[in-house]
Amino acid sequence: MAMLAIALTGCANDGQLHVKGNMKNVGDTLLALTPKTQNTPQTVVVKDGKFEFDFPLTEVTDVYLVSPGVMRGERSEKNVQLQLIGVPGESMELVGDLKERFDISGSKFYQEYHELDLILEGAQKEATEFQEKCMKMMNDGVSQDSVMKIYNDGMPPLREKIKQAQIGFIKAHPDYEASAAVIPQLAMTGAGINDLKEAAALLSDKVKNGRMKSYYQGVIDQMEEQEKAEAEAAKKQAAGVEAPDFTLNDINGKPLKLSSLRGKYVILDFWGSWCGWCIKGFPEMKNYYNKYKGKFEILGIDCNDTEQKWKDAVKKHELPWLHVYNPRDSKVLADYGVQGFPTKIIVGPDGKIVKTIVGEDPEFYTLLDSLFK
16 A cells, blocks of 8 residues: 555666556646656656656656646645655556555566555554544644644554565565665655665675665765754853854944844844744744843844745734845855754854754743743
8 A cells, every 4th residue: 555655666778767657646747757857847747647657767767647736736625745755667456545544666776665565554544543633633623733743652662563564674684675665764854864775785695785776875975964054053052152144234224243132131032934934933022022121132134035024024924023134145154053944043142152042942931931030
């Protein structure tokens, strides 16, 4: 059985992936693309749920089948968004109902993958049903904090169950190329980089060093780069580090230098009008800005926006604190090691970092209470 997002791969080397489908609820047109061809997708005509096409590939890569509406940014329950992994020369067959259940078969690789899919079906179904239950609770009016606590308590053991099933499959089938395709999926269950490396070590030498290597090793390399970036960011954002000075233009187009605020607590709020969690945090930030008025200043640093969108967002959300615009060629994000949004960095009166909070975290407000009560 296959879930809505699946990982697949194939074999051979003739530069084509053959795809055949007999599927309900896929619409009458699909677009096939890879990360490298998203601007030039291949159109696939679907008639009575049936489709068949050859897709050019030169390497193992993710392949997506999506509705045209997805590419236009439309939101609709009828839209199809299916993730696959393709390998040149393989043949894949998809049969079933996209909204309920479907199976994958085809050439040798997909037969192996089908075995894995059946083994994982139970654990994946349990996790999916739990997610749907949490979403229903939100829709029924249960508070977000309550639902998140239930989710954070209940999801880890379900992910662990999937993870153990995946690792068990690799141990049982080290000669299957499908086992190599499992390794990137482990990251989705919360597995760390060492877990992925240990899983790769379970593969036979033929599979480990074969055509699947670039695919699974690419994920491991990305995780290593991310770990390095996070470690470097942690150094830049650590308590006691001198906050790098910078000058950016304020909402009136006048230069504002961070060091001009020396002598008071300053909260650097890295945000953007496109960032949902940034926007959600504004009401509570405004409450605390008024609660401890005069005891600290907030300097909003807008990122990845146009100047007009930034100004419109400041006005729309009625943000009463200082604001500066951070252009894309600025070094400020790199100097502070900002990895995600929102990031709030509290700078003390001496110009040194007191604490860094990433995300909309209640810890930020607890810290403000401890500093200013």
